Amino acid sequence: MELYPAMDEINNALKKNHIIVIFSNCNVEYSGRAQSFIAKGDRMIIMKHDGTILVHKPDGRTPVNWMPNKSIIEIKVENDSLEITCTNSKTSEVMIIRAFNIYSITSAPLVDNEQLRLLGTEKDMSDMLYSTPSLISEDFTPVSREEQTKYGFLDVFGHNSKGELVIVECKRYTAGLDSVTQLRRYVERVKKSKGITKVQGIIAAPNISQNALKMLTDWGFSYKNISPPYRFSKEEEKQAKINEF
């Protein structure tokens, strides 16, 4: 691709705030968090509408060079290369990409308002069950959650309408044999310490293994299919805050 038409195409896409992907043979000089140089090679340059710029090698996860958002891009043709100068006045960083061959330029106005949601932890599960006990049963009244006892850490602890104690053990992933033995240990110890014979044991998990389910029912306990609640990722929240500046 000729350098001048390439320059015009990139400048037009920048004006329209498009995301731009350039495949090119280039070298990259960078100064800021460190000073670095990478000699000529085929790379992918990504320019985002918020001023983030990434330079990726054909392999590997992390960009070989990058500039944070709010970077300013200036392009000129200099001898045999397209010189792309990216500066960030806030972070005092400069990256100069010299593209000697431009293989392709792809750009588009992408729109994405969604945030990543992470599946919650076991604590999120017990919080959810404590505030919405009907997920376990209409007959369940929670009394405490995440109670540290001398026999361990009870996720949700409560009673049913007959006044029988109920222990709910939350598992984020598939519950296995160890989950059942853990629940059994809690139930046995609560029975012994309170001098009672009836304690309901429930495992709440998005899945349970076949042998764990058999052991669970053999012991007179029950399984409730419940997934942890989703929550927004901290990474996204942090990014949102950074962008607010």
Add this chain to the structure above:
Amino acid sequence: MELYPAMDEINNALKKNHIIVIFSNCNVEYSGRAQSFIAKGDRMIIMKHDGTILVHKPDGRTPVNWMPNKSIIEIKVENDSLEITCTNSKTSEVMIIRAFNIYSITSAPLVDNEQLRLLGTEKDMSDMLYSTPSLISEDFTPVSREEQTKYGFLDVFGHNSKGELVIVECKRYTAGLDSVTQLRRYVERVKKSKGITKVQGIIAAPNISQNALKMLTDWGFSYKNISPPYRFSKEEEKQAKINEF
């Protein structure tokens, strides 16, 4: 873009080990380091020849989802979406991308054998000057480097052919007034402690500010234009090691 032709195009590019960039409206489900979900939005999907997969939002530096190298990609058309399943048996991760609209597919056989080189530290500079003293002068013989003295940390310490002591202060970036006063302090203290009157002071740096240069020559010291040596980035070395497995 129709889903079946899109599937064929991606599969062909995967077979050729090309780097592939897909602009699409998609949702992403992930399970591995955590469990996550992001609802429909416009995103950029990057597939690299080493099996690394990145999903980028139109803004921000970090991918919203990613899979490490050696991931396996399987594609099928499922109802109204192109379902791209990425699995990594080594890390037990699974990412499912459901692309409802494919705006563009760009692919190319990029080749990049270059490694990022970071401009060295002041220690790298003093190591370089110690092993190649002619960079300072043909008349310079180094005796020690990075010597911890009671007056501070001498970068390179030596003598000239007349037997006069020489102190070289290395600066990675532009040397300023503080570099000159630091050098002066070292020189004065060495003079005093050894009871001598002649000690040569040299600042080695890739650049020096105008007022620092004036102060330096006023004090009878000199400036040598020397840049720190480049070295390969640790990040790259680490990646190389991971890839060797």
